Amino acid sequence: MPLLEIKDISIYYEDALILNKVNLNIEQGEVVCILGRNGVGKTTLFRGIIGLRPPTTGSILFDHEEMAGKAPYQIVRKGMSYIPQGREIFPDLTVEENLKLGTFITGKNNIPIRTEIFEYFPFLKERIKDKASRLSGGQQQMLAIARGLAGNPRIMLLDEPTEGIQPSIIKNIFKIIKDLNSKEGIAILLVEQNVDFALKLSTRGYILEKGTVVCEGPVDRIKEDSIVKSYLAV
Ligand SMILES: Nc1ncnc2c1ncn2[C@@H]1O[C@H](COP(=O)(O)OP(=O)(O)OP(=O)(O)O)[C@@H](O)[C@H]1O
Numbered sequence: 001m002p003l004l005e006i007k008d009i010s011i012y013y014e015d016a017l018i019l020n021k022v023n024l025n026i027e028q029g030e031v032v033c034i035l036g037r038n039g040v041g042k043t044t045l046f047r048g049i050i051g052l053r054p055p056t057t058g059s060i061l062f063d064h065e066e067m068a069g070k071a072p073y074q075i076v077r078k079g080m081s082y083i084p085q086g087r088e089i090f091p092d093l094t095v096e097e098n099l100k101l102g103t104f105i106t107g108k109n110n111i112p113i114r115t116e117i118f119e120y121f122p123f124l125k126e127r128i129k130d131k132a133s134r135l136s137g138g139q140q141q142m143l144a145i146a147r148g149l150a151g152n153p154r155i156m157l158l159d160e161p162t163e164g165i166q167p168s169i170i171k172n173i174f175k176i177i178k179d180l181n182s183k184e185g186i187a188i189l190l191v192e193q194n195v196d197f198a199l200k201l202s203t204r205g206y207i208l209e210k211g212t213v214v215c216e217g218p219v220d221r222i223k224e225d226s227i228v229k230s231y232l233a234v
């Protein structure tokens with residue numbers, strides 16, 4: 001049985017059907033990408049999984065347990081972390097405070113920030129007392145990933161981690177995500193518009209079009225899809 005199994009979920013905003021019976025699964029330790037153009041519902045899917053926008057129908061089994069209908073904090077405590085599009089770190093808090101928030105979310109009081117975090121993000125140790133707003137965009141993205149890691153997740157939902165990030169930093173982020181998967185065994189569900197980045201990192205993928213999955217399979221098959229070919233040609 002997959003670590004996360006999404007069956008037939010539908011999500012509305014007001015009367016608009018944004019996700020229409022989406023099915024998706026991810027095994028323990030896998031890296032799976034979700035591709036699709038602007039506005040097809042990728043972020044809505046993540047908000048649905050993490051409980052911020054509960055689906056009206058369908059089921060979300062995480063480690064055999066139903067998540068649909070649960071509150072975000074309950075889902076996070078089960079071992080899921082969400083790194084939102086646009087990072088959403090707290091700019092006026094320090095790096096340390098941002099990381100502490102990542103540990104609080106586990107529901108346990110006063111647990112120290114895991115030292116492994118600084119092995120992946122050594123610069124955060126040097127900047128620990130700085131306000132997050134003083135970090136560069138790429139560093140803020142890494143802080144957002146580090147904050148997610150602070151909750152000791154089994155799966156991470158990463159929404160467009162390369163958006164607005166310069167190429168040299170994208171390489172760092174690639175390596176970090178790869179290592180979090182291979183060394184920490186964290187399953188990665190990745191939404192990306194950077195198709196090249198996503199297909200290099202993943203073994204399987206899904207393509208969303210107007211709220212439905214139109215293609216899924218190993219990355220080799222995804223590369224053959226006409227939608228992806230048109231992206232890759234750009
Ligand atoms: N809070 C909201 N209220 C109403 N409609 C919304 C809301 N959030 C998103 N939508 C609509 O839902 C659809 C899907 O949006 P979503 O943000 O999930 O797309 P996306 O695939 O993540 O796009 P992008 O690649 O631009 O991030 C869009 O038509 C969007 O306008």
Ligand SMILES: [Mg+2]
Pocket residue numbers: 042043044085159
């Ligand atoms: Mg989005």
